[in-house]
Amino acid sequence: MxxxxxxxxxxxxxxxxxxxxxxxxxxxxxxxxxxxxxxxxxxxxxxxxxxxxxxxxxxATDKEDVVEQILAPVNGEVTAALDRCEQQLRTGRREDIAAIYLVLARELSEVVARHAQRVLLYLQEARAPQRAAPPAIQQLADALTSRTIALTEIARDHGLIRAVDPEISALTVLGAIDAILFAQLRKRRAPHAAIPQVTAELVDIVLRGIKG
The missing domain is CATH 1.10.10.60 (Homeodomain-like)
Structure with a gap:
């Protein structure tokens, strides 16, 4: 910039x-x-x-810089939410895991509600198979994947969930959330009304499978 x-x-x-x-x-x-x-x-x-x-x-310096600026609020708020979740997982107890993940789900849902069009741009470009995503889009996608894998590893290593493959778990959750968000936002439904409930149900489904 x-x-x-x-x-x-x-x-x-x-x-x-x-x-x-x-x-x-x-x-x-x-x-x-x-x-x-x-x-x-x-x-x-x-x-x-x-x-x-x-x-x-x-x-702006160029078009890629514009994309980076558009996504900056989403990137910053998502990173902060993931940081808080990581800290809670490191110090939490097994019985706290559902609450920890539900807090993360709520915070991410609020990010979507505040920045619905920015999130839609991210999903639209990240999901486009026919062309390479802009660097800012790809960096955010890579960060989300690596952070989600890391959170699963922390929960597993602290005995909060049973032994699972963190990458499979992370990619499954991210894929489901991406599909849900994209469908909701493309239909122009109010994300703050629908996404929190859907995300909470998804968290419950995932936890039933990995808590053991």
């Missing part, structure tokens, strides 16, 4: 810069959801945002 331009934080110039940057990201997100990240051009983004092409480079 380009270096911040002059102006005190919270001042008029700073507020204008933030508004313009958000307008650019909103325009890019709408276009990428409609056409895919690969098909969208910088010219299309600035035209939809109502700004000159030269202004684009005040807020």
């Amino acid at each position: 380009p270096r911040k331009r002059p102006g005190p934080e919270g001042g008029k110039r700073d507020l204008n810069r933030r508004e313009n940057q958000q307008r650019l990201l909103d325009a890019a997100l709408a276009l990428m959801l409609a056409h895919g990240t690969a098909a969208v051009t910088i010219d299309q983004i600035v035209e939809r945002a109502g700004m000159a092409k030269g202004s684009f480079y005040r807020y």
Whole structure:
């Protein structure tokens, strides 16, 4: 992302810069959801945002940087939720595991509710087999997989669940959640109404299989 331009934080110039940057990201997100990240051009983004092409480079270095900025809130909030879950698993008891995973499910559901369109872009691009996902998408997908495997390993090693293959368990859970979220968000249903219940039921199904 380009270096911040002059102006005190919270001042008029700073507020204008933030508004313009958000307008650019909103325009890019709408276009990428409609056409895919690969098909969208910088010219299309600035035209939809109502700004000159030269202004684009005040807020982003290239299109990949735009995707990274769009996903930044999701990435940060998901990472924080996974960090909290990991800490709880390391110190938790066997009887606490259901509650720990349900808290994680609730927190991730809230992320989806706050950032539904950003999450949909991630799912749309991560699931597209015909082309390579943008780096920011692939990095988030890889991080989710590795962190989910690590959480399963921690729970297993602390005796909270029976011995299972962490990779199989993680990929099964992630695949189910991805499919559910994609179906819900593509239908434009309110994710905060449906996803928490579905996720809680999925957690219950998984735990029945791995608690032993």
